[in-house]
Amino acid sequence: MIIYIETQAKSYPLAQKILSKFADAYIIEIDHYKNIFDKTIWVKSLANAIILAKQQNIPIFSTPANYGYQWKSFFFKSILNCIFDCKYCYLKWAFKTTFPTIFVNYEDIQNAIAEKINSLRKSGYNDTIYFYASNYSDIQWLDDMINFNQSFIPFFEKFPNVLMESRTKSANIKSLLQCNTETSKHFQNTEISFSLNPQLIIDSFEHKTSSLEQRIDAINTLISNWWKVWIRFLPLLPVENHLQIYSDFISYIRKKIDFDKINSIFIWSIIYTKSDYNNLVKRWNFIFESKFHEHSDWFMRIEGSITNDFKLLFTSAFPNKQILFDII
Ligand code: SF4
Secondary structure (H helix, E strand, C coil): CEEEEEHHHCCCHHHHHHHHHCCCCEEEEECCCHHHHCCCCCCCCHHHEEEEECCCCCCCEECCCCCCCCCEEEECCCEECCCCEECCCCHHHHCCCCCCEEECCHHHHHHHHHHHHHHHHHCCCCCCEEEECCCCCCHHHHHHHHCHHHHHHHHHCCCCCEEEEEEECCCCCHHHHHHHHHHCCCCCCEEEEEEECCHHHHHHHEECCCCHHHHHHHHHHHHHCCCEEEEEECCCCCCCCHHHHHHHHHHHHHHHCCHHHCCEEEECCCEECHHHHHHHHHHCCCCCHHHEEECCCCCEEECHHHHHHHHHHHHHHCCCCCEEECCC
16 A cells, blocks of 8 residues: 655645554655656556545635536535446546545545625525536445544534535444534535445446445444434436336435435436547447437436426426426
8 A cells, every 4th residue: 555645735634644544654744646647557456546635725626517406516625536336437537546545634624615605695595505526436435434424423513504525335324423423413504425236236337336225224223323414316317128127226316315305306318518529439439329318408417308207207206396407
């Protein structure tokens, strides 16, 4: 195991904690994480190296139009890269290396988030503000190491009418349960959202992620420990026989999960920018090519008849739930 560490990141408590966990690691001090991160380095195992860095000029990006809830919503990043290997994931070609890169200056990231909230409130915006934490990695799979939950979940509790989502395909909920134990609190401002797909799709396209069964167990444990849980049916894939496969899947999970206790449901297809799509087709024998087309908003989306199938299927399966769509 190699740990690349920026000189300026060394003194942060999180960096020290991670270094102490890997006492046998080979440590290489670097000036800037991009000197490694932006180089094409291929390793067999993603666990072979990690990068510890300090995030500077911290960006809090607005989400694109029609992304999730229609409140003011933002992405922030605390880690880049993901150990899972979903075939359809744009991260696999967005970055040159696959090394997980952990930004250890959590307090600075939180200050940037607080500034964003305060400036919106000062401008007179009183509605909900939403933050997405997991668009650059699946945080939960390694939270035992990075302590994101322990730091960010209590942080978001300080702000009325603000929510943070951590999305995952991991059944590793140890550190979430630990948050309950350490603080004896039920957190109101964090939603843990699980992406679910039929096991057949997990096997074919979501390598190294937790199985459907494990994710269901994790959902049920969190619900019984008072966590707010979302379910995201994401991404819905235009596989052969999609209607049958997804309707069997819905019947199955309705027996396993009490949907009255699920905070909200999203259904999302899969969309790419033209350039991400071209990269995907180049790198992967993309079996859905005939099902995608360029939409009037210039995104590549699956064809309308299939998205309509999905909409109908999910709205009739969950008639009493508000279902948010990204599919058009
Ligand atoms: S879990 Fe999410 S971030 Fe990780 S590879 Fe899969 S789609 Fe990408």
